[in-house]
Amino acid sequence: MRLRLSHRAHPFVSDQELQNMQPFVRAAHQLMVEKTGVGSDFLGWIDLPEQSAEMIAALKKKANEIAQKSNVLVVIGIGGSYLGTRAALSFLGPALPELAEPALRVVYAGHNMSATYLTELLAELDRYDVAVNVISKSGTTTEPALAFRFLQAYMEKRYGKEEAATRIVATTDRANGALVAMSRAASYTTFVIPDDVGGRYSVLTPVGLFPLAVAGVDIDALLAGARRAKQELVDVDVLKNDAYAYAALRNILLRKGCAIEAFVSYEPGMHYIAEWWKQLFGESEGKDGRGLFPASLDFSTDLHSMGQYVQEGARILFESVVRVKKPRHALTIPELEGNADGLNYLALQSVQHVNDTALRATMLAHEDGRVPQVLFELDDMSEQSLGYLFYFFELSCAISGYLLGVNPFDQPGVEAYKKNMFALLGKPGFEAERARLETPR
Numbered sequence: 072m073r074l075r076l077s078h079r080a081h082p083f084v085s086d087q088e089l090q091n092m093q094p095f096v097r098a099a100h101q102l103m104v105e106k107t108g109v110g111s112d113f114l115g116w117i118d119l120p121e122q123s124a125e126m127i128a129a130l131k132k133k134a135n136e137i138a139q140k141s142n143v144l145v146v147i148g149i150g151g152s153y154l155g156t157r158a159a160l161s162f163l164g165p166a167l168p169e170l171a172e173p174a175l176r177v178v179y180a181g182h183n184m185s186a187t188y189l190t191e192l193l194a195e196l197d198r199y200d201v202a203v204n205v206i207s208k209s210g211t212t213t214e215p216a217l218a219f220r221f222l223q224a225y226m227e228k229r230y231g232k233e234e235a236a237t238r239i240v241a242t243t244d245r246a247n248g249a250l251v252a253m254s255r256a257a258s259y260t261t262f263v264i265p266d267d268v269g270g271r272y273s274v275l276t277p278v279g280l281f282p283l284a285v286a287g288v289d290i291d292a293l294l295a296g297a298r299r300a301k302q303e304l305v306d307v308d309v310l311k312n313d314a315y316a317y318a319a320l321r322n323i324l325l326r327k328g329c330a331i332e333a334f335v336s337y338e339p340g341m342h343y344i345a346e347w348w349k350q351l352f353g354e355s356e357g358k359d360g361r362g363l364f365p366a367s368l369d370f371s372t373d374l375h376s377m378g379q380y381v382q383e384g385a386r387i388l389f390e391s392v393v394r395v396k397k398p399r400h401a402l403t404i405p406e407l408e409g410n411a412d413g414l415n416y417l418a419l420q421s422v423q424h425v426n427d428t429a430l431r432a433t434m435l436a437h438e439d440g441r442v443p444q445v446l447f448e449l450d451d452m453s454e455q456s457l458g459y460l461f462y463f464f465e466l467s468c469a470i471s472g473y474l475l476g477v478n479p480f481d482q483p484g485v486e487a488y489k490k491n492m493f494a495l496l497g498k499p500g501f502e503a504e505r506a507r508l509e510t511p512r
């Protein structure tokens with residue numbers, strides 16, 4: 072249940088260069104643990120692995136009640152309010168939710184504003200017993216608010232106000248935002264997102280824990296994995312703390328001209344882990360004209376599309392590769408009589424061996440193509456390993472942001488499109504902005 076850094080981008084970065092970062096890593100560490108850095112009022116994520124047993128018990132009780140009477144949970148949220156859940160469920164399986172018949176399905180809304188998506192979602196719900204978890208830290212984000220308007224009306228029409236109120240759970244701020252008032256008025260069960268935890272660091276709050284508990288995930292094991300990461304990743308020595316080494320490597324590679332970091336995995340279940348990771352690093356570091364652009368690649372699938380670019384395109388990227396040491400299933404390749412497909416040279420070997428060989432072959436090829444690579448090894452695809460991974464990257468991201476000299480916990484740039492959208496839609500209070508936008512440029 073661990074994530075280990077097993078390849079530190081050599082020969083592109085030497086251990087000496089990594090060690091040269093030590094004073095800066097120490098300073099970043101101190102800013103974080105002494106809570107003296109910018110954004111220090113958003114360090115609540117550090118202690119999430121050890122949160123109140125009372126809150127976890129209440130959360131599990133309600134999750135159980137919802138799971139008893141529903142077979143679809145609609146999770147309404149955007150960004151950090153849904154990506155952690157989606158990442159966890161795709162990581163933990165089933166690998167093919169379209170074909171599986173789980174006792175409860177989790178579907179998403181409020182992460183886009185597509186009329187097609189919402190209409191087709193609402194049209195399908197009649198066939199299921201439905202519950203809704205609406206999640207918004209601010210309680211005012213347009214995408215989830217819009218989706219909830221439709222879902223709330225659907226639930227009340229279908230079940231009546233009283234029963235709908237037992238099937239809707241709100242996860243939001245303690246006191247502020249429209250969702251708090253709406254939940255009070257309708258008597259929804261609510262769970263609180265702590266004031267000192269930002270959206271992208273919130274997967275281990277009820278934001279992730281509640282829907283995951285409804286879906287049957289062992290959230291105690293998830294938290295245990297995060298606790299272990301918290302206990303283990305304490306050494307300030309950059310050569311002994313993998314989370315800090317990763318943060319330092321990213322910064323070295325950025326300064327060496329890599330503008331893009333691609334998160335690479337060889338398990339399809341990691342796809343949404345990469346999406347979660349992209350938000351974490353993108354919102355934390357992309358500011359003040361700085362930061363690596365976080366991208367992701369699903370190998371070996373994308374080797375047959377983006378592989379060409381990585382091998383021979385502009386030398387502007389490095390890869391952070393995650394290898395899963397023990398995937399959920401082992402599969403042996405059968406022998407084929409007559410060897411019509413020519414694959415008998417692989418007979419009786421495991422599919423994992425072939426996948427791992429693709430990883431080795433690709434890393435060697437990309438090294439020849441002058442692409443720096445960092446390799447992580449994740450023990451397995453369990454809840455504990457996932458908790459470890461979540462905490463590992465959150466910690467790396469905080470240190471990396473401080474090394475970069477930005478506030479890793481704000482996201483002022485996200486407001487730009489929102490302000491323009493409100494102005495163009497005619498929201499009261501945005502008249503001057505609208506006039507500015509409509510002035511010919």
Ligand SMILES: O=P(O)(O)OC[C@H]1O[C@](O)(CO)[C@@H](O)[C@@H]1O
Nearest residue numbers: 150151152207208209212270485
């Ligand atoms: O939970 P909220 O307040 O609806 O915000 C959702 C997401 O929107 C952002 O503010 C911007 O994408 C994220 O930081 C956050 O995770």
